Amino acid sequence: MNTASTRSARLRRLGAGSVAAVALLAATGCSAVSPIATGIEYSPSDGIVKDVDGIGLRNVGVVSTGEDEKGRVIGSVSNATQQEADVTLDFSGGSAEVTVPAGETVSLEEEEHILDSTGAVPGAMIDGTLKTGSTETDLKVPVLSPTQEEYRDLAPGTVDEKEWTGHLKEETHHYGTEGH
Structure with missing residues (x-):
C-alpha cells in the first residue's frame, strides 16, 4: 500500500x-x-408537600362538595425533630390541630378535622397557615372533589353518588339516524 x-x-x-x-x-x-427527573421533589398525590423546621406535610388537601360546604382536612403530618410538636393548619373556615410525637407521622384521617366552609369550589386552592411553635408559614391547599372514589368516604356529610357520578356513565349517542 x-x-x-x-x-x-x-x-x-x-x-x-x-x-x-x-x-x-x-x-x-x-x-x-x-435536571434528573427522579431527583425533583413532587407531590405524588393531589395534596401538597411542604417541609418547615422538621415538620413535614404530605398530601394535605381539603375534601369538599362545594364553596359554601363543609370541608375535611386530609393528609399526614410528620415530625423529624427530637421533640413532640403541636401543629395547626389554619384556614378561614376552621383548623386542624394535631400533636405529632418526635420522629413520628400522624394521619389527619385518624380524626375528622372539619372546616365549616372551604370558601372555594373543588379544584381550586385555598389559603391556609401552618403553625408550629413560633413558626407560621403560608400555604395554598387544594380543594378535592368527592367525585374521585378515593375521597368519597372522606367528604364531610353524605355524598349522593348519583349526583356526583351520574354524568360519568357511558352513554350511546346516535347522530344522523332517524327515529331519535
Missing part, C-alpha cells in the same frame, strides 16, 4: 470516528444540562 492510500484510509477512519463522536454527544448531551 502506498503512503497516499494509507493517509486516505486514516482520514476516513478519523472522519468516521469524529462523526460517531458527534452523534454520541448529540444523543446524550441533552442530559448533561437537564
